Amino acid sequence: MTPNTTLRVSGKTRVHYTTKLLTLASTIWFGITTIGLWLFGSYILFFYGKATLTGDFDRWNNVLPHGYVIGDWQGNLVVGIHVLLAAILVIGGPLQFIPFVRQYAPRFHRWLGRLYIVTAIVVSTAGLIMVWTRGAVGDTFQHICISIQAVYCIIFALMSFRYAKARQFNKHKVWSLRLYMVTNGVWFFRVELMFWLLINGGPAGFNPKTFTGPFLTSLALFTYAIPVSLLLLELYFYARQKQNVSLSLFVFTLIILVTVLLALGIVGATMGMWLPRLAD
Ligand code: HEM
Numbered sequence: 001m002t003p004n005t006t007l008r009v010s011g012k013t014r015v016h017y018t019t020k021l022l023t024l025a026s027t028i029w030f031g032i033t034t035i036g037l038w039l040f041g042s043y044i045l046f047f048y049g050k051a052t053l054t055g056d057f058d059r060w061n062n063v064l065p066h067g068y069v070i071g072d073w074q075g076n077l078v079v080g081i082h083v084l085l086a087a088i089l090v091i092g093g094p095l096q097f098i099p100f101v102r103q104y105a106p107r108f109h110r111w112l113g114r115l116y117i118v119t120a121i122v123v124s125t126a127g128l129i130m131v132w133t134r135g136a137v138g139d140t141f142q143h144i145c146i147s148i149q150a151v152y153c154i155i156f157a158l159m160s161f162r163y164a165k166a167r168q169f170n171k172h173k174v175w176s177l178r179l180y181m182v183t184n185g186v187w188f189f190r191v192e193l194m195f196w197l198l199i200n201g202g203p204a205g206f207n208p209k210t211f212t213g214p215f216l217t218s219l220a221l222f223t224y225a226i227p228v229s230l231l232l233l234e235l236y237f238y239a240r241q242k243q244n245v246s247l248s249l250f251v252f253t254l255i256i257l258v259t260v261l262l263a264l265g266i267v268g269a270t271m272g273m274w275l276p277r278l279a280d
Helices: 003-053 057-062 073-096 099-104 106-134 140-165 169-183 185-200 214-225 228-242 245-279
Strands: none
Touching: 003 057, 003 073, 003 185, 003 228, 003 245, 057 073, 073 099, 073 106, 073 169, 099 106, 106 140, 106 169, 140 169, 140 185, 140 214, 169 185, 169 228, 185 214, 185 245, 214 228, 228 245
16 A cells, blocks of 8 residues: 555545534434424424414413504414414424435425425514514514524525525525524524523523513524524534544534533423423
8 A cells, every 4th residue: 555545545534534523413413403493393383373273362472472462463463473384494494404304205395395485484574573563572682683583584595495496406405504593593592591591590691571681682693693503504514525623523512512502401491481381
């Protein structure tokens, strides 16, 4: 074996190793977030779905300060569309990235993909209407941040659709993953907030009555306006492309740490928010 072949062999081994490492981290991240998203989706179906089907719209107000307003049927319709269609995003989203589904049910993937894209645009637009006509918890800064997120959702949805239609599937996958990161922004916000409450043993850095304060300002900024989830995804793409051992190890560690944080947040959100609301 010449020195050159040895280099090539060790180069190949390294490429293989870095890709495997990144795939392992992203698979663990995907598994944990899928569990958390489906728990959130189940809460949406059981809480809002049940209240809506039984005509018990008042129940929305157990959670939403600006949920059901007597006499304002248009506003109520927008809220209903927003919260109910949200279930399609949080339940359907992970299904789109499961290789088995894509491979063995390509028609289902295409059908759900179209539905997901339309729903992302509708839910984001409804969210914008809710924030700027009815108001929402938090301050104007938080409202601006979540509105920026709505714009990301709409643009990324259109980009994902554009590349699927053009049959440029690599670009379609990249834009779909970006879309996934931003449509799940509201879920990240809740789970990260619950992680924060868990490690601090209660509210810290914000006023729970007004839902304002430096912690929530930062959380809104880095979840919605400058989404860290999106930055992490871009870093992951970059590491996959570079195939550098140190960079891959760094990104691997970062993804695993984020996953641990999310896992704790999911436990906090399920036990502290979603389950108690179902029992109310
Ligand atoms: C695209 C993904 C989104 C999903 C899956 C989603 C989901 C939800 C859900 C489930 C609720 C009910 C809250 C709860 O029971 O905990 C809700 C409420 C709400 N969402 Fe969204 N949402 C999304 C995006 C947005 C966006 C982009 C905006 C604003 C631009 C927005 C604005 C609101 C508002 C104002 C409320 C009512 C909360 C309040 O009254 O303070 N949502 N959303």
